[in-house]
Amino acid sequence: MKLSFLGIAVISTLLSTAVYAETVIVTLEKDNALAIIDPVEGKLIKTVEVGQRPRGIVLSPDNKFLYVATSDDNTVKIIDADTFEVLGQLPSGEDPETFALNPAGDRLYVSNEDDHLVTVIDVINKKEVAKIKVGIEPEGIAVSSDNQWVVSASETTNMIHWIDVKTNQIVDNTLVDARPRAANFTADNKQLWVTSEMAGTLMVLDVATKKIIKKIKLDIQGLTSDKIQPVGVVIDKERRWGYVAIGPANRVAVINAQTLAVEKFLLVGQRVWNLAFSPDQKRLYTTNGRSNDISIINLENHKVMKSVGVGRFPWGIVSKP
Amino acid sequence: MKDNYFVIKSPVAISFFFIVLALTKTVLAENVQVVKISYITQQQKVPAALSNLDAFIQNKGMMGANIAIDDNNTTGQFTGQKFELNRVVVPIEGDVVQMFEQQVSIDTPFVITNLPAKQLKQLADLESAKDKLFFDATTTDDELRNSQCRHNILHLLPSRAMRADALAQYMMKKKWTQWFLVVGMTKQDQLYAKALRRAANRFGMNVVEEKRWTHTYDARRTAQSDVPVFTQGLDYDVLVVADEQGLFGEYFDYRAWIPRPVIGTQGLVPTAWHKTHEQWGAVQIQNRFKVLAGRGMQEQDYATYLAARSIGEAVVRTKSNQMQAIKDYLLGNEFALQGYKGKPLTFRPWNGQLRQPVLLAAARSLVAVAPVEGFLHPLTELDTLGFDRPESSCNQPGEVKAAVAVVSENNNSEGEEITIQKLIQRLKKYYNNLNGNK
Numbered sequence: 206m207k208l209s210f211l212g213i214a215v216i217s218t219l220l221s222t223a224v225y226a227e228t229v230i231v232t233l234e235k236d237n238a239l240a241i242i243d244p245v246e247g248k249l250i251k252t253v254e255v256g257q258r259p260r261g262i263v264l265s266p267d268n269k270f271l272y273v274a275t276s277d278d279n280t281v282k283i284i285d286a287d288t289f290e291v292l293g294q295l296p297s298g299e300d301p302e303t304f305a306l307n308p309a310g311d312r313l314y315v316s317n318e319d320d321h322l323v324t325v326i327d328v329i330n331k332k333e334v335a336k337i338k339v340g341i342e343p344e345g346i347a348v349s350s351d352n353q354w355v356v357s358a359s360e361t362t363n364m365i366h367w368i369d370v371k372t373n374q375i376v377d378n379t380l381v382d383a384r385p386r387a388a389n390f391t392a393d394n395k396q397l398w399v400t401s402e403m404a405g406t407l408m409v410l411d412v413a414t415k416k417i418i419k420k421i422k423l424d425i426q427g428l429t430s431d432k433i434q435p436v437g438v439v440i441d442k443e444r445r446w447g448y449v450a451i452g453p454a455n456r457v458a459v460i461n462a463q464t465l466a467v468e469k470f471l472l473v474g475q476r477v478w479n480l481a482f483s484p485d486q487k488r489l490y491t492t493n494g495r496s497n498d499i500s501i502i503n504l505e506n507h508k509v510m511k512s513v514g515v516g517r518f519p520w521g522i523v524s525k526p
Numbered sequence: 527m528k529d530n531y532f533v534i535k536s537p538v539a540i541s542f543f544f545i546v547l548a549l550t551k552t553v554l555a556e557n558v559q560v561v562k563i564s565y566i567t568q569q570q571k572v573p574a575a576l577s578n579l580d581a582f583i584q585n586k587g588m589m590g591a592n593i594a595i596d597d598n599n600t601t602g603q604f605t606g607q608k609f610e611l612n613r614v615v616v617p618i619e620g621d622v623v624q625m626f627e628q629q630v631s632i633d634t635p636f637v638i639t640n641l642p643a644k645q646l647k648q649l650a651d652l653e654s655a656k657d658k659l660f661f662d663a664t665t666t667d668d669e670l671r672n673s674q675c676r677h678n679i680l681h682l683l684p685s686r687a688m689r690a691d692a693l694a695q696y697m698m699k700k701k702w703t704q705w706f707l708v709v710g711m712t713k714q715d716q717l718y719a720k721a722l723r724r725a726a727n728r729f730g731m732n733v734v735e736e737k738r739w740t741h742t743y744d745a746r747r748t749a750q751s752d753v754p755v756f757t758q759g760l761d762y763d764v765l766v767v768a769d770e771q772g773l774f775g776e777y778f779d780y781r782a783w784i785p786r787p788v789i790g791t792q793g794l795v796p797t798a799w800h801k802t803h804e805q806w807g808a809v810q811i812q813n814r815f816k817v818l819a820g821r822g823m824q825e826q827d828y829a830t831y832l833a834a835r836s837i838g839e840a841v842v843r844t845k846s847n848q849m850q851a852i853k854d855y856l857l858g859n860e861f862a863l864q865g866y867k868g869k870p871l872t873f874r875p876w877n878g879q880l881r882q883p884v885l886l887a888a889a890r891s892l893v894a895v896a897p898v899e900g901f902l903h904p905l906t907e908l909d910t911l912g913f914d915r916p917e918s919s920c921n922q923p924g925e926v927k928a929a930v931a932v933v934s935e936n937n938n939s940e941g942e943e944i945t946i947q948k949l950i951q952r953l954k955k956y957y958n959n960l961n962g963n964k
Contacts, residue, residue, distance in 0.1 A: 318810050321600070340604070341597045342810055360807065361835075361864065362601040363842070378604040380842060384864040403862040403870040429906050431869040453868075 227483060228525045229490055230286075231499060232259035232273060235517035239273070239289060244488060244501055244524065247511040253289040256282055261303045262521035266310040271523070272328075274301040274315070281315065281326075286525055296333050298324040305346045305355070307370070314355050314368075316343040323357050323366075325373055335373040339366045345387040349394045354412070356397060358385035365399060367415055377415045382406045386435070391462070392442045400449060405433035407449050407458070409465060419465045423451060423458055437479040441486050446504070448489055450477040457491060457500075459507055471509050473500035484526040492519040559607045561598075561847040563837060564630040565591050565830065566649075567640035568616040574743070576772055587640040587663055588613065589819040590827030593811075594834030598841075605842055611834070623648055626655075635659060635849035638833045640826060643667040643674075650676040659849050661836070663829035668721060671877045672913060675920035680836075680856065680878040682798075682829035686721035688912035689796035692884035692896030693789055694725035695910070697764060699898050702787070706762035707736040708778070710769040718768040718791060735760045743773045753781040766790045793888070796896070799828035800887035808866040832871070832880065836863055867895070869908065877920040881908040 228250075229242040237259065238252045256275030263272045264286065271284040274297065281297040281304065284290065297304070297315045304315040312334070313326040323343060325335040340362025348355050348370070355368040358381070365388060367377040382401030389398050390412070397410040409419040423433050434452035440462055441447070449458040455477060456470040474493025477500070481490045488510075489502040498512045499519055565588065572582045591611060598609040612634065616625045622645045630637060632654065638661045639646050647670070650660050660679040662670075666686045670679070684692075697703070705726060709719040719736075726733050741752045757765070757778070765782060767790040769775035775792030787793065801822045804812065811831075815823040823831075840855040841847055855861055857878075862870035867883045874881055886894040897907040909915075 318807075319813055341600050342807065361597055362604070363839075364601065364604060366604075380605065383839070383862045383870065403864045405870075429903070431906055431908065434868075 226526060229481070229499070230262065230264075230271060230523050230525065231492055231515050231519045232262045232521040233516040233518060234258055234260055234494075234520045237275075238516060239271075239284075240515035240519065241289065242499065242513055242515060244483065244490065244513075247501060247513050249513055249515055252516055255284070255289075255291070256280070260520045261301065262523050263304060263306045263313075264523045264525055265306065266308065268525050272304070272306065272313060273521075274304060276300050276302055281313065283328075293331065295326050295328065295331055296324075297326065298322065298333075298336075303344055303346055305348045307348045308350050308352050312348075312370075314346055314348060314357075316346050316357060318342045318344065318360075321359070323355070323368065337368055337373055337375065339375065340364050345385060345399070347388045347390055347397070349390045349412070350392065351394050353394070354390075356388050356390075358388050358399060360384045360386070360402075365397070365410065365415075379410060379415050379417065381408055381410075381417065382420070387438050389438050389440060391440045391444050393444065396440075396444075398438045398440060398447060400435035400438050402434045402436060402452070405430055405435060407435055407438065407447075407460065421460070421465060421467060423449065423454075423467065425451075425454055425456060425470055428454055436477075437491075439480045439482060439489070441482065441504075448480055450480050450491055452476055452478060455493075457489070457502065469507065471502060471507065473502070473509060474498050474512055479520065479522050481522040481524050483524050490522050490524060492522045494518050494520065557606050559841075559845070559847055561607060561609045561636070561837065561841050562612070562631070562634040563591075563595070563609060563636045563638060563834060564612045564614060564634050565638045565640070566614040566616070566622070566626060566630065568620065568622055568645070569618045571618060573771060574773065576743070576774070576776055583821065583824065585615065585640075586824045587826035587830045588615075589815065590663075590823065590829065590831035591638055591834045593815060593818060594831045594838065598834060598838030601838065601842055605845075607841055607847075609834070609838060609841075623652065626652070630658075635847070635852070636661065636837050638663055638830055640664045640830065643670045646670070646679065647674065647676065650679050657849055659853050661830075661833035663826055663833050668717065668913070671879050672919045675877050677878075680833075680873055680880065682832050682880050683825060684796070684798050684882060684884050685879060685912050686718050687724060688879075688884055690718070690721035690725035691728065691911045692796040692886060692898075693722070693766070693794070694729045694731065695896050695898040695901050696794070696886050696894050697789065698729050698731060699894075699900070702764035702789075703731040704734045704761070704763040705731060705766045706757070706760055706764070706786075707733045708756075708765060708767045708769075708775075709736065709738050710771070710773065710775075711738070711740065712771060714770040715768045718770055722766055722768060722790070733766075734762055739769070739774050741774070749777040749781055753777050754783050757782040757784070759783070762786060764789055765793075767792050794886055794893055795888075796884045796886055798825045798882065798884065799823060800885050800892065802887050802890060802892040803866075803885055804892075806866050806868040807864075811866055828865075832863065832865055835865075836861075839863055872906075874909070874915075874918075876915050876918050877913070879912065881906065883908065884911060 229244045231240040239255050240252050241250045257277035259273050259275050261274040271286045273282045281295040283293045298317040301315050315324045323337040327334045339357045340359030342360040343357045344360050345358035357366045365379040366375045369376050382404035384403040386402045399408045407421040408417050411418045432454045435449045437450040444462045447460040447462045459468045473491050474496035476495040477491045477493050479492045491500045498514045501511045503510045595609050595611045614629045616622050643665045662681045668685050668687050765788045767775040769791045779788045840852045844851050844855050857875045865871040871882050884896045897910045901910045903909050
């Protein structure tokens with residue numbers, strides 16, 4: 206009797222983890238730690254020390270490893286995505302902040318803001334493969350899912366540099382609005398979405414021609430234009446909706462990815478910067494740097510469901526099934 | 527020998543090679559658009575100082591322009607534009623006007639100046655300066671932005687009025703409403719005090735005491751004995767000091783009769799740039815500057831940096847190297863400069879002043895950034911600092927056009943036609959409310 210009861214308990218636990226298993230991992234810039242969150246329960250599970258000033262975070266395609274830029278340690282750490290143990294580190298160059306992983310998961314592209322470089326790292330051998338000279342203060346970086354392009358956004362040069370993955374050379378440049386922060390490809394790799402922090406715009410670039418095909422000025426009633434500072438941008442797999450985090454405006458813009466019209470603005474926490482989808486893309490998570498929490502948005506009805514306090518200065522965010 | 531193919535043996539081939547080389551060179555040279563900028567400054571005598579703690583920096587400002595030109599040229603590589611900086615340093619005894627006429631060529635449309643107001647006005651009024659645009663990276667003079675304003679000058683540093691307003695907003699937030707104003711003996715100190723009195727009035731606070739510092743400037747004789755006596759018998763919330771040269775202001779902290787914070791030219795200072803400023807990517811430019819200059823970035827360096835970056839930004843966007851096109855762009859709505867202060871920087875079309883947040887810094891910590899939260903404005907909160915459009919006695923030609931564009935952009939949702947007069951009325955009403963209808 207006792208045994209079977211235990212058995213049921215075990216099975217039900219297994220079931221519940223099987224149904225709900227999802228973990229959100231957030232870098233806490235000021236706490237030098239990772240926050241581990243159960244997004245379904247909406248609870249902070251624990252925080253784990255990780256190194257000094259963690260910012261950018263990426264999950265490997267097989268969900269086994271996390272890569273975390275610990276900026277003040279001048280390295281990118283490799284972390285076990287289940288135990289959160291530090292397994293090793295990568296030679297990222299100085300003050301790494303943002304980076305992107307290629308689809309195969311064996312090349313990491315790191316922006317080195319102070320040196321105006323993109324460093325290419327062989328993840329398997331933990332070796333630097335190339336340094337690519339780009340514009341002043343590169344920040345946003347993305348790799349297309351067909352592994353053809355790496356794009357680097359330089360904040361002071363105000364350009365998107367198109368780097369050919371095969372040659373590691375810049376083959377084209379697109380002039381964009383002031384202080385481009387983040388860039389992301391649509392899943393079909395036909396478009397690149399880029400945010401401009403100073404002009405308050407979202408620009409949609411055509412990947413084939415490398416030209417801006419649409420510029421969306423984000424205006425929010427009741428806010429002066431200097432508060433509109435778009436940063437993080439993500440687009441769902443079907444290219445139905447795109448989402449833009451608007452920093453000190455404390456809002457996420459919901460954009461119809463077909464018509465490129467702004468549908469609405471969702472009020473989240475303070476200074477919202479980075480965004481991540483849940484693996485099933487039913488939820489969107491935001492890091493809110495100044496209110497020290499993350500917001501969980503239900504994407505079926507575009508409503509903010511919950512905010513979860515996570516620690517000081519949440520910065521980067523990923524979600525793991 | 528697989529490398530043999532690179533050795534050109536035939537003389538015909540050699541000459542052909544050089545012809546091709548020459549051709550590519552000319553083609554390249556023709557394609558590059560050159561942007562000519564001059565930087566002019568005058569060497570200074572080492573001024574008297576309170577102490578030897580901060581070494582005198584000769585020619586502050588040059589390095590900021592250098593870095594911005596490098597940044598511009600990095601972008602220029604990709605856009606086919608080249609920025610050339612001609613540096614003119616007038617010796618201490620030299621004649622600025624003469625050197626300007628001799629060394630700044632007629633086809634140089636942009637001049638960054640690191641000169642006092644008087645000399646800047648002389649240059650701007652020259653016949654040869656008619657088609658030039660000046661970028662003032664030094665003065666904080668309010669008159670130069672009002673009754674004495676010139677249509678061919680843009681001002682990069684916050685005026686005294688902007689600084690005083692920044693201080694006042696912070697004092698209001700802290701409820702330090704009763705001020706003891708201490709003013710130095712120089713003309714600059716008087717102007718700083720004037721800006722402070724204006725700010726007190728503007729934000730509804732009181733200068734309850736005002737005294738002029740007439741004592742000596744010798745710390746050994748002065749500080750311990752004179753300061754307590756000087757400040758005795760007065761009651762106030764905050765001691766506001768106007769001492770631009772820094773000759774005595776540092777004396778007051780810890781020595782005044784009653785313990786009160788010191789704010790103004792010393793203590794908590796309003797500034798365009800400060801070593802304690804690290805937010806919004808500022809740490810990157812601070813680090814880059816230190817590596818290149820071997821010292822920290824100063825206000826004047828920040829100003830020359832912004833000046834050359836403004837030109838760079840406008841040239842890249844307009845694809846022009848002509849004065850009028852660049853000026854129109856800089857004063858228009860499209861222009862947004864990233865200046866490491868968390869807000870896009872723009873120029874006020876009515877007097878050419880760069881709109882910008884003002885840092886409020888203590889020696890080793892950044893205390894606040896003005897505009898302080900809660901000070902609102904119908905167009906941009908940055909215009910709560912300094913002389914706003916209806917208060918300004920400077921009217922730039924073309925200003926009305928730009929203003930109407932701003933207003934119509936801000937009102938397009940209502941479909942209401944807004945004239946400049948209506949806007950001014952609105953702003954006046956707003957200020958009357960702000961000042962409690964004084």
